Amino acid sequence: MPELPEVHTTATGLQKVLPGLKIVDVWTDYNSSFYAGKDNIKDKKYFKKFRIQIIGKKVIGAGRRGKNVLIHLKDDFTILVHMKMTGHILYGTYRRVKSRKSIKSIKWDPVEPETLKDPFNRFIHFVITFSNGKCLALSDMRKFAKITLLKTSTIDESLDTKHLGPEPLEKNFTFEVFKKQLNKKPSGKIKTVLMDQSLVSGIGNIYSDEILWKTGIHPLKCVKNISNSNLKKIYETVKIILRKGIDFGGDSMSDYRNIHGEKGNFQHKHQAYRKTGEKCSKKNCEGIIVRIKVGGRSAHFCSTHQKI
DNA sequence: TGCAGTGTTGCTTC
């Protein structure tokens, strides 16, 4: 799912429902077979401590840093959730049932709202139950998500967030800041640089394709070869496209859902991403959208109006 | 049927 607009939509939704609720239970079935480390809940010991530390705590609020969802608790605790490729957070009433296949296996069935009834429910791997009987559930098909517990007062020094670049929708994200960040990688390809979380946080594959289509810049163009006026154009377009993603409730081309299980609509607004072979929709442009690999990711762009 | 591809990131290798 999750680029800035999707994470933003999730965080905004959580902020409306979570404040004041008390955590009464926490459950997960992420195992520790891979990639566990000792720094997230996939490690059994970490989860045990995590559980003890958050049970009984009240939620103060929810927010976002880059592509991370932040859930702030009383007593200076913050739960950080990075949803990676396929994670999305849901909020509603769930029934805990034992799967017929295995006695050990637990499933979470949504009771309400109706919009939570979705095939992705079978990928719920993390659940927090609140004092009002409602649950926060993380559906995560590929199990790449990362959940950690931080001290709220030292979030900016945490390994998960300290490398993150400026927030593109904040007031202090000026053109000068943007230019300074990009110039740290003068020979970087613009698409790769836009997606580099240490330079600007929140942009991923979908939105970088859309930003470059709108600015008419080729994804392989090197930062140092982009004129000041085109950099300015990219800077403005980053803000416009991300804001548009938020306005449309995020992108549900794949499995993203808002916390009530509803799809966003930005996927209907794509001009480049996954439009391979289609005619470019820019006015008076006769180009075709093509796909190439850039930095190991697929980039979609118009071979006619996006100049290198 | 089988394999390339998928929104992310960070570690390893060259």
Place this chain on the structure above:
DNA sequence: CGAAGCAACACTGC
């Protein structure tokens, strides 16, 4: 040093 490859997992589409 940077760039590229790959792994973590499960599913879709060609």
